[in-house]
Amino acid sequence: MNDRLPPETIIRLDDARSGLRGFIIVHSTALGPAVGGCRLWRYTDEVAASENALRLAGDMTMANALAGLPFGGAKAVLMLPEPPFNRATLFQAFGRAVEGLGGRFVASGGLGVGPADMALVASETAHGPPRSDGLAGGDMAEATAHGVFRAMEVAVSRRLGRTLGEVTVAVQGVGGVGMALCALLHAAGARLVIAEPHAERAARAAVRFGAEVVQTRLIAQAPADVFAPCALGGAINLATLPSLRAKVVCGAARGQLAAPELADMLAERGVLYAPDLLVNAGGTISAAADRLDWPEAERDARIDAIGYRLSEILDEAEALRMPPARVAAITARRAVATARPALAKTMLAA
Numbered sequence: 001m002n003d004r005l006p007p008e009t010i011i012r013l014d015d016a017r018s019g020l021r022g023f024i025i026v027h028s029t030a031l032g033p034a035v036g037g038c039r040l041w042r043y044t045d046e047v048a049a050s051e052n053a054l055r056l057a058g059d060m061t062m063a064n065a066l067a068g069l070p071f072g073g074a075k076a077v078l079m080l081p082e083p084p085f086n087r088a089t090l091f092q093a094f095g096r097a098v099e100g101l102g103g104r105f106v107a108s109g110g111l112g113v114g115p116a117d118m119a120l121v122a123s124e125t126a127h128g129p130p131r132s133d134g135l136a137g138g139d140m141a142e143a144t145a146h147g148v149f150r151a152m153e154v155a156v157s158r159r160l161g162r163t164l165g166e167v168t169v170a171v172q173g174v175g176g177v178g179m180a181l182c183a184l185l186h187a188a189g190a191r192l193v194i195a196e197p198h199a200e201r202a203a204r205a206a207v208r209f210g211a212e213v214v215q216t217r218l219i220a221q222a223p224a225d226v227f228a229p230c231a232l233g234g235a236i237n238l239a240t241l242p243s244l245r246a247k248v249v250c251g252a253a254r255g256q257l258a259a260p261e262l263a264d265m266l267a268e269r270g271v272l273y274a275p276d277l278l279v280n281a282g283g284t285i286s287a288a289a290d291r292l293d294w295p296e297a298e299r300d301a302r303i304d305a306i307g308y309r310l311s312e313i314l315d316e317a318e319a320l321r322m323p324p325a326r327v328a329a330i331t332a333r334r335a336v337a338t339a340r341p342a343l344a345k346t347m348l349a350a
Helices: 046-066 087-099 115-122 139-160 176-188 199-209 216-221 262-268 282-292 296-320 324-339 341-349
Strands: 009-015 020-028 034-041 072-079 105-108 168-172 191-195 226-229
Touching (some): 009 087, 020 034, 020 087, 034 115, 034 282, 087 105, 105 115, 168 176, 191 216, 262 324, 282 296
Parallel strands (some): 168 226
Antiparallel strands (some): 009 020
């Protein structure tokens, strides 16, 4: 999905003493406080960092809307300083920047940012992570994988007329979420093909699940029924699309399509793409459960409902003869527009 709506607030971070540089983008607070992760990454320049932050913040608005959560979307992108630098000082400075927004932005962990880093953020602001938040670890990874699993059940049934125990799934990336997804798929009887650059993780998955291991560059063309990208974004691109053999794409990675038009190209090839912003919401829902003090049963029911929401999106996509990713974008925009009626015309036309 490519959200072109302007953000509400752009904060440029530049603190020479701590080495903090980057951006906080508050995209929308129409549905509630803007919730989003923080990533620490090496960017070529501030333009690249700001563009990444803008895209990810818009994605969070859409993801929270699709999950039916009372939150808007935001993102913080921090530029990795050249060593040496004091990590504690940097994240404390970031925490003060979050506090300065007065609760409009609620920060959580993300790529390159672990629980210890977010504890430093929390020492400077009340608007930090919930109890289970972290770097795709613990409950967050399990919750994300559970949501993907439920969505994959629906997608495989709709496109292939089979159960997960009757298919082969190619999983790209077996970190916290990918490994948890493999466990669920293995228990369901699926055959697994995996790609993972860390040899120890790959070996562990191969032994634990009887998985075949292939090189990362070959995973998209593996002879599988389902392709599950669970690493970085852009797994579906102009280079991988022609050799893609799976008829279902359903994974945990954010931004699986390198460009929006690839949704149409997948549909033309008869591939069902389960929109990632809907499918990978399990971790977001788990974090919301902590923030809102939902009982465990409600959290689990909402994660299970990801499959039901995907089924609704697929029904509408079939009726409108549109790719599911486009229908998901329309659905999310409609939710935000309804929450803020003055923006309705702009939102639905975008």
